[in-house]
Amino acid sequence: NAGVTQTPKFRVLKTGQSMTLLCAQDMNHEYMYWYRQDPGMGLRLIHYSVGEGTTAKGEVPDGYNVSRLKKQNFLLGLESAAPSQTSVYFCASSYRGAGTLSLNTEAFFGQGTRLTVV
């Protein structure tokens, strides 16, 4: 069972470089999310998608772009990396909106991508 797969797992970028993080899920989930995790700050939502072809901004969207061209994939892009974007990035997916008062509200997370911008 693959679940949610993130690539790459580690990356070091120089300031100003660009990169794309890939998230793939094989559970046919409608919702997908990108979070960043920093020490002492928990997980903060960057962008999310409620279905193929749709994206929306989360709590900390500046400096990031996303695309959901296929239902199973959610891409996170950094156009011009900055040291403040050094973080661990997590992708997640859920059948419905995580926390929705219905069944199947669990969010499934990938293993994370550790990004360092120097």
Place this chain on the structure above:
Amino acid sequence: TQLLEQSPQFLSIQEGENLTVYCNSSSVFSSLQWYRQEPGEGPVLLVTVVTGGEVKKLKRLTFQFGDARKDSSLHITAAQPGDTGLYLCAGAYREQTGANNLFFGTGTRLTVIP
């Protein structure tokens, strides 16, 4: 702006001891989830509580949702080294877009010493 504060931030206890972790907010959430995260892994859901005052038990873990649905607690009885990890609470809320998302707390890092 949502704010979910967890306390304590760090907790180190001996095997067999009991502990309680708190998750507090000034906001009302429609439901609240608890996740556990181990090093190098993503968070994994432990429980979802929905009703104010609700209590759920998962083996040695007891979760409670406050009556006003603003706070929650996690109590572990007779902690074991396998309980070591980062515990995260997450409150569910509705975005302006109508989507239901989670707002995560700051986390409690628990270490259980054998």
